[in-house]
Amino acid sequence: MSRYDPSAFPPFAVTVDLVVLTVREHALCALVVRRGEPPFQGYWALPGGFVRPDEGLAEAAARELAEETGLRAHTAHGQAAAGAHLEQLATYGHPQRDPRLRVVSVAHLALAPDLPTPRPGGDARSARWAPVGELLGRGGEDGVPLAFDHAAILADGVERARSKIEYSSLATAFCPAEFTVGELRRVYESVWGVVLDPRNFHRKVTGTPGFLVPSGGTTTRQGGRPAQLFRAGGATVLNPPMLRPEP
Amino acid sequence: MSRYDPSAFPPFAVTVDLVVLTVREHALCALVVRRGEPPFQGYWALPGGFVRPDEGLAEAAARELAEETGLRAHTAHGQAAAGAHLEQLATYGHPQRDPRLRVVSVAHLALAPDLPTPRPGGDARSARWAPVGELLGRGGEDGVPLAFDHAAILADGVERARSKIEYSSLATAFCPAEFTVGELRRVYESVWGVVLDPRNFHRKVTGTPGFLVPSGGTTTRQGGRPAQLFRAGGATVLNPPMLRPEP
DNA sequence: GTAATAGTGTCTCTCAGACATTATGCA
DNA sequence: TGCATAATGTCTGAGAGACACTATTAC
The missing domain is CATH 1.10.10.10 (Winged helix-like DNA-binding domain superfamily/Winged helix DNA-binding domain)
Incomplete structure (x- = not known):
């Protein structure tokens, strides 16, 4: 057997990415942010960030969601605060999905009511609600596809939402x-x-x-x-x- | 905003754990292996191991499955080889889930036909098929619970299988x-x-x-x-x- | 009035669930 | 012959889908 020595484990970066969906003007929309730095500079991407050493995955996702939208998360066994539903979606770990380093991303799905302001995050990056049909059908509004493997993540999130409201x-x-x-x-x-x-x-x-x-x-x-x-x-x-x- | 410097990302260990289910003698059974080393030495655990630097998550899960059972994996878009169904289940990353280091485990679910031999893996660890009711209801056969958070992972896998054969x-x-x-x-x-x-x-x-x-x-x-x-x-x-x- | 949406009722067809009987091979 | 399991048929009630009408507000 080929069990690794735990003291010599191969190091990975772990992030959370968010598929935040809402319904605006009779269209299913997702929250995307514009990337200000390479790689994929200028592309639209799903919001997300690194998991901190002392926080759990759901915790990190809730933190990112709050930073991007101001919403508190309703997890399954969750709080009573007004906010969005949040659940884990799937994990993406193709070795070359990020050209810089080996990143495993735990994607989460958030469902939110129509927000008065599609307000950008705390920093200067711009954010917008985009109809998912526009994001998934032949690239974004400028014909630019989403960064990284985010189109696949978004497609999985949309399909999860579509099937889950059934039952x-x-x-x-x-x-x-x-x-x-x-x-x-x-x-x-x-x-x-x-x-x-x-x-x-x-x-x-x-x-x-x-x-x-x-x-x-x-x-x-x-x-x-x-x-x-x-x-x-x-x-x-x-x-x-x-x-x-x-x- | 609190975006980490990617060159100073916090390092994680990433593993895959397997919920391998089969039906034996009118009972749903899961594959468990006995741990030969601390922590949880002597406890039963789900099979699994570290993801290698150059392999994807599904690839790592298929490799572990082959090592433990000799089965080839049928992924969704998968091969025609005789073998088991394999899909990603969920990811578990509580900061203290492994007392040694920060480990994020991407659990996978495998469904296999009744195998002639519940053969142990390549190494000397013992393996067995245990009825899930025995593993989940008040600890294992000796009243010993599963190692780590594997009882929760197993419960999620069983529930996934139960609901997925519906539709x-x-x-x-x-x-x-x-x-x-x-x-x-x-x-x-x-x-x-x-x-x-x-x-x-x-x-x-x-x-x-x-x-x-x-x-x-x-x-x-x-x-x-x-x-x-x-x-x-x-x-x-x-x-x-x-x-x-x-x- | 007109326009817009909300709320209720009826019919038909498909399908899930309960149940009885016949068919075929083995000891 | 007895016993096991396979295979098929009938009835009934619940619910999905198609469809028409009345109710209440704003203008």
Whole structure:
């Protein structure tokens, strides 16, 4: 067997990268930052950074998320603070994925409600919300692809989000604390890129136990007849699941 | 912002750990090896080892799997060689998870057919297939828990396998190349820990397009009336999914 | 009024779950 | 002959999908 001597282990750099998704104007968008230094200088990239010697992976991801967006993270067993859902996505460690040194990146997926300000991070780098279709289909807005292997990471994050809102109540993470059935339906439509029947959708989500709880109030912020406001119920898994229509 | 100088990155050790599952005698079993050195000397642990400087994560996992079991790995886009299914599970990086040094472990999940020999690895360490219920419920066979955080990793792997055979054809990875509907049903029963109706199961799996293709032959290795033999079809996702009965 | 969205009801078809019977090989 | 397992058929109820109508606000 070829077990290494632990005192002579090969050293790696470990980072966290973030796929932060939100729904803006009926489009699924991801947070990207512009790189100010080589390699890939001037390219758009996913936010991220090195894991510190004394912090865990989820901790590092939550710290980076707070630095980039000001959001507190809701982990699975998480806090009650207002903020985003955060979960580990996958780990990317191809030997040549960073030309400088051997970097293993633990990617995380964050789902956030539409933020008033797509505010840049604390430093001078610029940041923006970009529709994922623009980022994944033939490069970015200038035809420039994402830095490193970030396009693959983003694609995996988007696919995770698309499949996970089927059988979990995670779609509510894209909504503000109080939301209407129509707003939740537009989240599903934006993430899946489909059109859903409003009547069947309403019957389904209100009939799934623990998914939605009425908050009592109503709103007309979408125009038309006043709509009932709901909060996310306690249920995390949906039974029966929402079904994504096939093309 | 607190971006580290890449030339002064904090060094980590990166390992791969393997959750190798199989079905033996109507029980879901995991491969564990006995540790010959501290820490956790004498404890059972998941097989694994350090990632080498020039290999990728999946590559390292496939190498460890071959060393421990002799199986070739079938990755998602993988080879045609006879062997096990292998996929990345999750990454574990709590700062104190290894008392010696900072280790980030990228856990992988492997699903294998029942192997004739639970043969130990190339070195002198002993290895065995242990029922996961025994490993997860109140420690191992001697009441000894698994080393490090391996109980949590194993639990995550088992849950991944349990949920993934619902909507994918992965259950066939537990079967030999040719198998009967009854054998496949016993896989589902063992992994889920339930009893399934043979008639409904037969109707369901044979009616799902692309799941099973008849190989033409029959067998009586289970006794009783000769059963038709099948191979795994090309389908990877099942539509409609198999439904896990609730307790 | 018009326009916009919210909310409810009905029908049909597919499928999951419960259940009985016949078929075939081995000891 | 007895026993094991395989394979097929029928019924019923739940739920998804298609579709029409009424309700309530803003302008």
